[in-house]
Amino acid sequence: MHGKVDIERMLISQLKQGSERAFSDLYNIYAHQLLAFCKRYVKDSEKAEEIVQDVFIALWRNREKISQDTSIKGLLFVSARRLLINAWRKMVNSPIYEEFLAFKEKDTAPDAGASIEFDEFLQIVNSEIDKLNKTQRNAIIYTRFKGLSIRETASLMGLSEQTIKNQVTLGLKQLRQALGINYILFFMFFMNWPR
Amino acid sequence: MSDSLSVEELSQFRSWLASMPDDDLERILAKEWQDGSFNLSQKDKERLSQLKERIMDQCSPKRRIQGIVATFFKIAALIAIPVLCYTTWHWRSYSKQLADQSIVFSTQKGERSTISLPDGTLVILNELSSLSYSPGIFNSKSRQLDFEGEAFFQVAKDSLRPFTVKSAGLRVTVLGTQFNLMDRVSENAELFLKDGKVMVFSILSSQSAELSKGDRAILSRNDGQLTILRSTNAEQESLAWLDHNIVLKKASFVEVLDRITKHYGVTFEANWEPAEDDTFTGTLPSDDLEGALSILEIVYHIRASISGRTVRISK
Incomplete structure (x- = not known):
């Protein structure tokens, strides 16, 4: 796992210093996974995109608090889960x-x-x-x-x-x-x- | 969750979902997130880049600063009104120019754009780069640009109006020439002069140097020191990106993977790495992921297999 982990560590440390490029790289790596994941539950693309947007904006706003050893994939899930479950319940019941x-x-x-x-x-x-x-x-x-x-x-x-x-x-x-x-x-x- | 439920199944599903506490759903979702592989339709992929723009807009530091100091500016504006009234008359012609909003060109990942400036200067902007100028000021006495990223400039000759490019670390002043400038925050800045003469000024160390044809100036991001190199293959290395290539110089394996990650947006999983001093110098295609990987396969004697956005590397 050397390659992936090292690159992610590097991106996290740059993100913590406020690098928009690192943020953009992380978006490019994870946004499509997150959107596809959300769309499994929330079929409405607009709603799914709203969640992705909220999650990434939260990632940027809280960038200084991110721990250097964290897994971005895990972090994105923690940030998305409540939003996703709420949107899922709403859609199923609509x-x-x-x-x-x-x-x-x-x-x-x-x-x-x-x-x-x-x-x-x-x-x-x-x-x-x-x-x-x-x-x-x-x-x-x-x-x-x-x-x-x-x-x-x-x-x-x-x-x-x-x-x-x-x-x-x-x-x-x-x-x-x-x-x-x-x-x-x-x-x-x-x-x-x-x- | 599938779309092939019948209406009756949906009502059962609704009661099931209603009976599940959030914590249990979280556990199910977490497993899915860790184990699943995800595919997006082409349409959704295209929407992702628009979504990115919206997100980057909201995250831009300029806007945040506006929010924080807005109150200060409101008060300052009240105080400034009488002062402004008095000076407006004298400043009228100048403020007309200032009122012009600056024009910004920028490129996304993998994008390239050719820009023609009002004075006839031609700029080829590499990916993830931006360039801006104020049209009111640009043409009058001097030609000034703000710049970030990498670009090749072919500056129109005009001995009366010097052409100045300002990037994070450098100020480059020229009269008429061709040069390649790269200033990205994560790397050392680099300027390659293809033709003519330029003045380079390091903003950090205030050091300056005059370059002539074929010279390459490298700015150390740490201390602002300028180093001037005259190497025979400088042109080939500095301008390779114009031919759709990713250029690497004595790059470690991790650096090579990092460049590919940045460029193609893929993730690597590798259970193997070469010796630290096993470096790579050369070019990789920037518009053909499989081609780039097959070069790595030959150089490092490895196997690279693509699945979705992940590339697995094995010996």
């Missing part, structure tokens, strides 16, 4: 992830869907939601993405509960048509999510 699995399960057409990634799915749904009118869009985002109840959404938007229900129904109908896939958003409409 309505949109359930929607994604439902979509993959129901959509058996050979040409589409089967190999779609959560990322792409999010992008497609988000771009369609952007096309809805403002009331429908917000009603859907609050109830289906942020997991608020109809009542909470109604008071937040200053509308009646019945209006929210109607707007969600209309919005989902339009989404279904826009996405052109029969089963998509079916579950969104009937399930109650935790939180």
Whole structure:
């Protein structure tokens, strides 16, 4: 292990002295591992990148406190684990992830869907939601993405509960048509999510 | 975790996850992190370099200093307002130039860029280097650049406006010439003069020297001493990077691996090392990792195998 350990020791000692180059080298060595690791649990690239960003910024801010003999790989994990577990729990419990699995399960057409990634799915749904009118869009985002109840959404938007229900129904109908896939958003409409 | 769960399995998975305390999850994750091998899609790899820029932006010391002394400057600004009002008139033409923001060129790892300056000077910037100047000042009386990293300069002749490059350790003044300058914080700075005449000034030791064609000046990072060398193969060594080569001079095995690590972003695992005095002098390709490794295989009689971003070296 001579080569790797010595280079890492050198980079740590430079990092402790504030070398941006050493920091950049450490990023180049470990960032792709960390991002790939985060993406195993948090399928949403943006969320996974946020964690990588927070972890590396923490590494830089705390550079003077790093012990010379530490393993950077271990350190990155310690710094990432809480963030990652929280984001993982959030994603698993999110309505949109359930929607994604439902979509993959129901959509058996050979040409589409089967190999779609959560990322792409999010992008497609988000771009369609952007096309809805403002009331429908917000009603859907609050109830289906942020997991608020109809009542909470109604008071937040200053509308009646019945209006929210109607707007969600209309919005989902339009989404279904826009996405052109029969089963998509079916579950969104009937399930109650935790939180 | 797989994306091929059914909706029913997801609900079971949700209850499982809800029942697991964070500490247990940490243990599972820790094992995965230590044992796993990780692959990223091409798309994610590309996003990594954008992410790096965002991170480096936030980590830049300049911004932190702004935060700390912002309050001081607010107070100072209040005091300065009447003074400024009075002097603004006299300073108007000069401040116009100062108001110009400086233009910065920089290169990432593995990147190279050719820059043409307003006076016709041509600069080839090697990887991890940056160069900046203020356009308002650059063209008027003198031509001044701030510089870090490595670059080859082909300076346009202009006897009335001296051309000055300032790096961390050196100030180089020329009239019209071609030279290669390397000043990276982790190494000794080096200047190779391909043509013409330059003045080199060591900022640390205030020592200065005049170089002529073919000379090489090396600045010791420790004491700022300048050493002038005249060797026949200086040009080949100093300019090899222009031909996409990594140049090594009497480098130990660890230094060789270090250069490859820096350049290609790979990690080495080696269970073997050669004798301390077994040094390497020569060039390795800078755009072909396998080619570089196969040279090492021949020189050191070793085997190097690549898996992902890790290179394993065995005898």
